[in-house]
Structures are given as C-alpha cells and as structure tokens.
Amino acid sequence: MMEWIVSILLVFGSLFMLVAAIGVVKLSDVYMRMHAITKAASLGAILMLAAVFLWHPQWIVGIEAFMVVIFVIFTAPIGTHMIARVAHRMDVPKGEGYIMDELQDELDRQEKEGEETL
C-alpha cells in the first residue's frame, strides 16, 4: 500500500516538473514562463519530498525535507518577483494578446509628468 502511495507521489511530482518545462518551451513571453516555473516546479518538488519522507520515515529526513519545502515556498516567489520586476524595467517584449498593462501606463504617466516614484 505504501509502495503505491510513494510511487504515485513520485510520478506526479516529476510530471508537474515536466509540465513546467513544457510551459517554458511553449508559452509566449517571460512573465508567462515565470508563472509556469514558480508554481509547477515548487509543487513538484514538494510532492517528491513527501515521497522521500514517506519511504524513509526518519527524523533527520523529515527535518531536511521540511527545510527544503520552507526554502522553496518562501524563496521562489521572491526571486521570481525580483526578476519579473527587472524584466519589466528592461522593456522585455511582451507576447501577443495582452489586454491591458497598467504598470506601463503608470510608468508612462510618471515620465510625462517628470516624477520618479515607482
């Protein structure tokens, strides 16, 4: 029974990472790729860590797996946020189909009025 649970967790985790990689190849611009990576890759890592902990139920494994989960959950959004912010400042070209870009509107307005707050 435990073997089945661990196998399913392992396969689902690696499939989530595969989905993240397909998304990186397929999606159209930087921000969309970041969407794919932040969520799918960290969710995959969490599932696989759960598999390892269930298969080796020892204290040290549990603590280290928990540490990796905490690092991934807390640091992945921050790193992505910083890179996305810089990418928007660098005027990295956006993909097709954008409905609105209110950040660009705000930056344009500030440039026109000569103030530098953002």
Added chain:
Amino acid sequence: MTLEGYPILTVAVYISFASLTISLFAGLYRLLTGPSLPDRMVVMDLIASLVIGLILTYIMQTGQTVYLNVAVVIALLVFMGNIAFAKYLKRRIEK
C-alpha cells in the same frame, strides 16, 4: 533500503528519471534560444528545481538519504543567485 522487491516503485523511479531528463532537454532548448537575459535566468531557476528532483529520485533508487543535504544547499544557492542577478541587472539599467 533499495528497490529490490518493489516492482511498482522501480517503474515509478524510471518514469520519474525519464520525465526529468526530458525536462532538462526542454530547459536546455530555452536556455540556448531564449531571446532575452531574464529568459535565461528563469530557465536556470527551472534547472535547479529539476536537479533537486533528480537528487530526490536518486535517493529513492539507492536509499542514500545523505544526499538530501545537497538538495538543501541547492535550494538556498538558487535564491542567492536570483537576487544577485536581479541586483546586477538593475544596476545595469540605471547606468
């Protein structure tokens, strides 16, 4: 604890290795053709996650739980790399 005597888990480990390797090649494609610098940095993030996944699968295969330390260190280093890269790019824009 190794994989002998657990056929389902063996299959799962091989599926996991295969999909992680395919993902690495997909990431390599984006790393080579990525149109801009942030694209490439994002792919480095993905590759770090994939390496963590490979280490975990290797732990399942061999039963050597010591390698979890490597996963901890990689999870920390990637964050540092991201922050340093973002700072560097920001300074380059301001110049």
Added chain:
Amino acid sequence: MRKLFGFFVRLLRLMLFVVYYLKELVLSSLFVAWDIITPTDYMRPGIVEVPVDLKSETAIIAFANLISMTPGSLTLDMTPDKKKIYIHVMYLYDRDDFIRKTKTQLEKRIQLIFE
C-alpha cells in the same frame, strides 16, 4: 485570558486559511497544467493595478508571496508607499471581478490573521 483567547482564534483562522489556500493551489495548478499540455489555450494575459489596504509589513509580504504562489497571478511591482500592487494575470477575462476576488478572498483573510 482575553489575549490567549485572541491568540487561539487567530491560530484557528490560520489553519482554516491554510486549508483554503491548499485547495485553491491544487485546483488552479491542475487547471493551468491542463491548459499548458493541451494545444488550445484560453490565455488572456494582462497587468492589473490592485489597491492594498494592509498596514503591517509582514502582512504585505505574505500577501505578495501568496499572490505569486497562486497559479495564474504573479506580483510584478509595488509602489514605495505600499498603496498599490501590480499583478500579472494569466486569465484576465474580467478586471473588476479579479480585483474584487483578490481583495475579498485573499486580502481579507490575511488581514484577519496578521492584524
């Protein structure tokens, strides 16, 4: 006594929030994954400006990180006076509806827990 009671209420709210958030995370992750692996896509990206009512730094950090971890939205930037936050959204069919949903569901719960 009163303080202890408040602490327990807050802890209970935190637990309920974790359950709610995990449910959201899994459901929307599966939706995004399905959208990526099938050839037809329903993506309509856009960048939205959302006003923030949170006061404390911890609550704002938690809010920004949780937005980033929710599939379909990504924190891009924030004004220095911490009044507005800019979010990149993958499925932006209705701007006002998205803003209302973020404020009433995510921000309200964070406000109850951290402030």
